[in-house]
Amino acid sequence: MAHDGSNNENSGSPKGKFDHLTSIAETMPSVILNIRGVESPEVHPDGRVTFRLYAPMAGQVNLHGNWMKGHGEWLDSSVPMSKCDDGVWSVTLGPLDPDIYNYRLGVDGLATVDPANPFVNASERNHSSRFEIPGPEPLIHDIARVPHGTVQILDYWSETLGVHREMYVYTPPGYEQREDSHPVLYLLHGTTQRENGWIEAGRANVIIDNLIVQAKAKPMIVVMPYGRAYPRIPVSDGSLGNWGNICLFEQELLAEIIPTVHKRFRIHIGPVNSAIAGLSGGGAESLVTGLKQPGKFAWVAGFSAAIDPSEFDHHFAGLRSDPKSANGLLKLLWIGCGTDDHLYDANETFHQWLTALQVKHTYRRTSGHHTFMVWRRYLAELASLLFR
């Protein structure tokens, strides 16, 4: 197959077509971009963190962190960074508690990721950078020297939506070497996130690995689909608990996702082996779909769910008309929200609404904002309760 000497062929690369762009480029003023190497963020041993950005032409640079007090998109709280003579802006904060944090840099009002930080939470509207403060004791999201499950990226064709889709699927340690089946958790991301959100930012696989090795969770399969009915619902339409999206996604889940994973993986059937949980917009999806289908999912959870009290009677009509059925079918209805979350009032109201209907549920009123710092802990707690 090997042969000697050269073999010159064009690879079909798009050269001539762009010559007009090249000539524009050559006549414009030259701007040197930031490819200068600065270290950012630098995590100090005591938990303080230094952020740096080379931006000599900027007039103001702010650091927006998801640990700062604020609402929802956590863009209204920030600390200013200071400019040094060399054009590098910096600020040192903390010490911060051991955890995983997100931040953005605000450069003259434009929100950007940190160009020096390789860890990016890519999202559908604004991206953020990520860093980790290690602790003296291992945290539940810390990658440990324990048996690891596998995360698979599965491509499938959705007839419902007429598009190719990806889902992330976690199988527990040793799955490939055994023949036994497992219960399944459908775990949904929030609005602006994607199917990789619970892995990259949420560390769901690491959390479940750690719980399994400590015998705090049963081995389970975790299915993380893309949770929006795009393109039939535009990605930009991310309003609170978008009803059209919830209904269409339910169809996608029932007609495409569940049959695909049951065909592909060894999954125990039946509602007591099926859980659905999600965060924010995905929390609304999991509560609506799960509570409409208690015959399908006996375990239902919403983390900081994006639910709207004025729509409860409509969105949860089945539960409202027959709460006793739900109490009989559900093994667990779990709701959690941080008191600094912009969705706290809505979740508090949902808890009261459920209580008035005498629907059995667990309600966690915790500290925290609308962030993965809260949701990772919620997942660890929920996973330890499931399938018992």
Place this chain on the structure above:
Amino acid sequence: MAHDGSNNENSGSPKGKFDHLTSIAETMPSVILNIRGVESPEVHPDGRVTFRLYAPMAGQVNLHGNWMKGHGEWLDSSVPMSKCDDGVWSVTLGPLDPDIYNYRLGVDGLATVDPANPFVNASERNHSSRFEIPGPEPLIHDIARVPHGTVQILDYWSETLGVHREMYVYTPPGYEQREDSHPVLYLLHGTTQRENGWIEAGRANVIIDNLIVQAKAKPMIVVMPYGRAYPRIPVSDGSLGNWGNICLFEQELLAEIIPTVHKRFRIHIGPVNSAIAGLSGGGAESLVTGLKQPGKFAWVAGFSAAIDPSEFDHHFAGLRSDPKSANGLLKLLWIGCGTDDHLYDANETFHQWLTALQVKHTYRRTSGHHTFMVWRRYLAELASLLFR
């Protein structure tokens, strides 16, 4: 397990500790960040593309595209964007040929990703955004309604480097349903990229799926490890063909990665079933490691390899001292580089060096820059030649 009523516990979220940050935030001038919804990029049916950025305070915004003529980091070529009254900058370019492109926005000299574009190529030094121009005919990287292989994200512990690592592993369609073994391609990313580079930007899984269904490639397993010897070699030390990194990564590959995948997957053993290929810095790794170990890899390829002519005699000492052995053991030595690539001269010199030594090889001198537009095509060509 379910119980009634509320259950208020703190989740341990880091609240009180950040109160001092909050108070800083509350006294600083308010800056409204860009969370305004603009559509960017907008791909028009004729292949033109409109890029938009809301940045009312910026003095200059440029678009830096990897299809523009330039060198290496493709940051020295750009087109200016124009500001409208509403603070949105925009430019319309093209038409561009059907392909997948990368770009960055230069805002007053700071390189950023497009905040409106969900598709980010995250890297170790600068990130870019990605868009796709569909074509009238399917391209080899287009996701088609064909059987798909699976991509697994595998966690492993590296004794060699003393760190947790991830690798991406592609198994061909139907792998889980069968019992047969396959040959293996070790496919390495470039400097500043990571183990997901060949999947997210390179579409290696899609390309191999499409080639297999067309009977143009043999079913194979593709292993995509993280290709740097971090932390023993700092990530920031990305110099051309960093020799320390190449030697340590070779150790990681032979002692950790290959045993791990042989234990985990059904792989045909022996050099004729083992290929190694890589792009740029990973091209240097694949050429050095592959040509040093022709008894391990009978198929060796470098795509725009980051090799240094002044080091050929040192880096390829074994080949130089015994080219006849290599000719006997290698099934294919494949080298390709675009004529507009900053590494073109080095690869041309390597071709001449091999020719002078009478080492059998295939050399592709193609059009194109140092981009995935070239490397996707190289992978498609290489994969069709492997394991025949």
